[in-house]
Amino acid sequence: MYAALWRRLPGNRLVKSLLALLLFLAVVAVLFIWVFPAITPFLPFENVTVEGGP
Amino acid sequence: MAGRRWRAVVGGIGELFITVGVVLVLFVVWQLGYVAVVDSRAQLGVVAEGEAQFAAGGASLPDIPLQSDPTATGGAGGTASTAPKVTLEDGRVFAILRVPRLGGPTWARPIYEGVGLPVLAKGLGRYPNTALPGAIGNFAVAGHRAGHGNPLIDIDAIRNGDVMIVETRAGWVVYRAQRHTIVPPTSVDVVAAVPQKPGVKPTEAWFTLTSCDPRFSSTNRYIVFAKLERVIPRAEGLPADLLADPR
DSSP, X not given: OHHHHXXXXXXXXXXXXXXXXXXXXXXXXXXXXXXXXXXXXXXXXXXXXXXXXX | OHHHHHHHHHHHHHHHHHHHHHHHHHHHHIIIIIIHHHHHHHHHHHHHHHHHHHHTTOTTSOOOOOOOOTTTOOSTTTTTTTSOOOOOOTTOEXXXXXXGGGTSTTOEEEEEEOOSHHHHTTSEEEOTTSOOTXXXXXXEEEOOSSSTTOTTTTGGGOOTTOEEEEEETTEEEEEEEEEEEEXXXXXXXXXXXXXXXXXXXXXXXXXXXXXXXXXXOOSEEEXXXXXXXXXXXXXXXXXXXXXXXXX
């Protein structure tokens, strides 16, 4: 998977490294901004209220 | 050839595991680092905004009268029935909580109406239909202990007698912590008008904070009960010694 990606990235080793880093940061951004906020409501430490409270 | 294919499959599975591991670590970084900082800053921004509005007359914040003076009430029934009706809009900030024990004189967090998760991501939230700050009954507020700026991360540091001040447009409502308890999440009686005595007619003004316990878990709820000491109208100003750091 990652080997295939590495082969497809253009340029020499330095350029490939920079591009790989950029891709990684893009994935992190997607996770931080959209994915993680969407899943936290289903995790236990979000619950701080007593249920069915008035 | 078959061997090479197997190597690719096993290698692929290995990469998948590594990826999952990295994503889980990133999630922890996000929850404890990123969100804590971003949401905490946002909440402090709301506090600063609220303070500026209070200083300027606070026209855009709900006007909750300082209705209950514990020395003036005390009779049967209290002021609950004669208290003016104030309706708060869900998701709207209406007060600032100050608890010097949680971070010194400057520790402050916004209190919103409602306890839905989108509301609690912004700060503390009042259980709808509980008492208003200072009123006879139980002013019940929930807040995160882990995540979303962890407003109540140190709720277990609150000691009996600690001052807990709710600031509204009209002034300051000063409560003193009386006791704490750890209860199952189903114990809705902690937000009853008389804490832990559902159905009993309230004659005193209480303030209840709820958060999770242990931290990062939803097994139980950590509850702090505080009782009204006095109310201070805005014109009088808040005595600085009330905010003295007890730590």
